[in-house]
Amino acid sequence: MSFLLYGAYGYTGQLIIKECRAKGLQPVLAGRNREKIEALATEYGLPSAVFDLDDPAAIREHLQDQLLCVNAAGPFTRTARPLVDACLATKTHYLDITGEIEVFEELKGLDSEAKQAGIVILPGVGFDVVPSDCMANYLKEKMPDADWLELTIAMRGGGISHGTLSTMVENLGDPGAVRSNGQIKRVKTAHKQKKVDFGDFSRTVATIPWGDISTAYTSTGIPNIEVFSAMTKQAIRIMKYQRWFNPLLRNSLVKKLMQFWVDKKVTGPTASQNRDGAAYVHGSVQNGTGRQCAILSAPEAYWLTALCTVLIAGKVLARDFTPGYQTPAGAYGWQLILEIPGTEIRDVPCGG
Numbered sequence: 001m002s003f004l005l006y007g008a009y010g011y012t013g014q015l016i017i018k019e020c021r022a023k024g025l026q027p028v029l030a031g032r033n034r035e036k037i038e039a040l041a042t043e044y045g046l047p048s049a050v051f052d053l054d055d056p057a058a059i060r061e062h063l064q065d066q067l068l069c070v071n072a073a074g075p076f077t078r079t080a081r082p083l084v085d086a087c088l089a090t091k092t093h094y095l096d097i098t099g100e101i102e103v104f105e106e107l108k109g110l111d112s113e114a115k116q117a118g119i120v121i122l123p124g125v126g127f128d129v130v131p132s133d134c135m136a137n138y139l140k141e142k143m144p145d146a147d148w149l150e151l152t153i154a155m156r157g158g159g160i161s162h163g164t165l166s167t168m169v170e171n172l173g174d175p176g177a178v179r180s181n182g183q184i185k186r187v188k189t190a191h192k193q194k195k196v197d198f199g200d201f202s203r204t205v206a207t208i209p210w211g212d213i214s215t216a217y218t219s220t221g222i223p224n225i226e227v228f229s230a231m232t233k234q235a236i237r238i239m240k241y242q243r244w245f246n247p248l249l250r251n252s253l254v255k256k257l258m259q260f261w262v263d264k265k266v267t268g269p270t271a272s273q274n275r276d277g278a279a280y281v282h283g284s285v286q287n288g289t290g291r292q293c294a295i296l297s298a299p300e301a302y303w304l305t306a307l308c309t310v311l312i313a314g315k316v317l318a319r320d321f322t323p324g325y326q327t328p329a330g331a332y333g334w335q336l337i338l339e340i341p342g343t344e345i346r347d348v349p350c351g352g
Helices: 011-022 034-044 058-065 075-089 101-108 111-117 130-142 162-170 212-219 234-251 252-265 271-276 301-317 328-332 334-339
Strands: 002-006 028-031 049-051 068-071 091-096 120-122 146-157 176-180 183-188 193-197 203-207 226-229 280-286 291-299 346-347
Touching: 002 034, 011 203, 011 301, 028 034, 034 049, 058 075, 058 176, 068 075, 068 334, 075 091, 075 101, 075 111, 091 301, 101 212, 111 120, 120 301, 120 328, 130 146, 130 280, 130 291, 130 301, 130 328, 130 346, 146 212, 176 212, 183 193, 193 226, 203 234, 212 226, 212 328, 212 346, 252 280, 291 301, 301 334, 328 334, 334 346
Parallel strands: 002 028, 002 068, 028 049, 068 091, 091 120, 146 226
Antiparallel strands: 146 280, 176 183, 176 226, 193 203, 203 226, 280 291, 291 346
16 A cells, blocks of 8 residues: 655654555655655665655656645645645545644635545644544533633653654744634743643643634634643743844844754654653633633653554555545544544543
8 A cells, every 4th residue: 555755754754654664655755855765765675755845847747646644744834735736636635744723724725626536634633633623623622612722731751853843944933823713823932831730740731823723613613712832931031021032033134044953953753762761742622601621641742643644544545534624533533543543532620
């Protein structure tokens, strides 16, 4: 069972390859760097393709005979649309591991075109946003009339990849975001802080512009959504003061210098960090009369991304999909995350 994996030589791309081999899938390894792609293809004994995303004809040529394209190459604000346009032309299904609100909103606008082509467009099949989308839908089922949703992300162990930091550099200077009365509203970075209990540990958290500001609304229709992430108090202070430096951070030269540092210094979590780390999502919904809370625990975030990506890719390859734009839990239900070994959702008291 084959599909095209673009961005295969990236940190997460290589984790996806390992999980594919374990599941008997044989992706075509693709990217723009010939040396890296050919070395990886030789190492794993897999077919390869080399093309750049500024060449629409080349993209279509390489997707022409593929049932599915999985995009693991960020920043997805640059890579998603060229691949999706080619997928629409070649009737190739599209998945990616983005967490960027702008990408979700843009691809959502292609729903009718995807339905007409008979393909599924399903971005966010990794840690962004499978577990949080499943949590949102789990709580929506518990409280169908909920009008407020809070999701809080925390991780123990692990590290950060080159691709994640590259996306962060790309988005430097951007404000935060929430969903308010059904509309995406731009807010100051880290505009709210609090402490959240994850059961056997608690963390200080602050608001972040996570992809669920788009996807959880699509999945549940809940009109007010905020997403928080656990972080140190020092990191929160930096985010709060960042607003004063946003014009400088948006400068292209500053971004190039920071990207140069990322390229030289950052790889990703070690194998032991993948194995021993863990990811958590605390969810809370409320209506006019009460609240409902739950905690989801799962494997380390990057390894979870690989597991979820291959799980959903397998479903699409087995023709288990509904054409059009989809979110993970919207397509497969909140139980999707429980198909990943080592995951659990449990109801908890909401506290104060």
